[in-house]
Amino acid sequence: MHKNRSLLLALFLLLAQLAFYYSLRFFPAVVESLYSTGIYPYISKAMRFGLGWLPFSFGDLVYSIAIIMIIRWLWISKKDLISLSRKRYTQLFLSLNIIIALFHCMWGFNYYREPLHKVLELDNEYTTEELKTVVQQLVYTSNKLHEQLQKIDSLPVTFTRSQSEIFDLAPQGFEKINHVYPALDYGNASIKKSLLTMPLSYMGYSGYLNPITGEAHTNAWINNYKTPVLTLHEMSHQLGFAKENEANFIAIIAGMNHDDLHFQYSASIFALRYCINDLYRRDPAAYEEIRPIIKDGIFKNYKELRDFWVQYEGVIEDVSQATYNTYLKANNQPGGMETYSYVVALLVNYYK
Secondary structure, three states: OHHHHHHHHHHHHHHHHHHHHHHHOOOHHHHHHHHHHHHHHHHHHHHHHHHOOOOOOHHHHHHHHHHHHHHHHHHHHHHHHHOOOHHHHHHHHHHHHHHHHHHHHHOHHHHHOOOHHHHOOOOOOOOHHHHHHHHHHHHHHHHHHHHHHOOOOOOOOOOOOOHHHHHHHOHHHHHOOOOOOHHHOOOOOOEEEOOOHHHHHHHOOOEEEOOOOOOEEEOOOOOOOHHHHHHHHHHHHHOOOOOHHHHHHHHHHHHHOOOOHHHHHHHHHHHHHHHHHHHHHHOHHHHHHHHHHOOHHHHHHHHHHHHHHHOOOOHHHHHHHHHHHHHHHHOOOOOOOOOHHHHHHHHHHHHO
């Protein structure tokens, strides 16, 4: 029994941690007050200030080294793991304890904060008629922006800026909306092109936040309408909006309030895509009625993004997406990656 004490303690601590994180979903107001709007803004700004000046991703280097070390440790320990060596399993459980605790302290507690509609005092339900009204507004705005950026209705809007230029412009969007909620005050930027773009593409990801270093990353190969709103999405994660649907909403309102027309267009047609997809599910006849009003060039922009991802489809993407979907559900997002309705609910109740 004495020989097993360290192993049992490490396992107990891991289970206790997991039980504690699960219990947090029942106390969102406490998390919102103490962590998301209390401690985390200082952590976030400190990480962006400390690493934002680096022209490359420090977090990606850490990931790469960690992966190599994990593979090396598994190779060295394979016989001990198979034979259920107490020492190796104690090391494994202790490492998991440290990693999970660090993840939550640096960012992960944000998964358990108050839902965004409560924070912004919005409803989270909407009628089909309200959806139609907002769709019409978005169609008008998207068509107008397309007309300003592309004189030919049937052609897509071109995005020629480099990602670095977009990174420089992106923070301006948050300067326009920090009156909506104090937590939207962005501060120092730390946005990087991922050094792991190739595996990222085959895994089907546009970008990600490194929760340990606070660096926002984009897929370096994406250069289309999605790039500005994608950048704003990852910056929203930096501000503590951990849930994908909430980060999408913050990115949309930041983009639509940006001074730059390309940012406005990116955010507007991104929002429009969510809303017309939802309208099609709710009322196909209404969708068919409004579809001809939308400029063909907007659908060409959607097609550009689809064409980009087609070349990377395969087993790796399927496994990766399934794994991430499970990760989201484990972190207080029961809908997983299917978050359309909540994004639309936020949009409809914000703009109606």
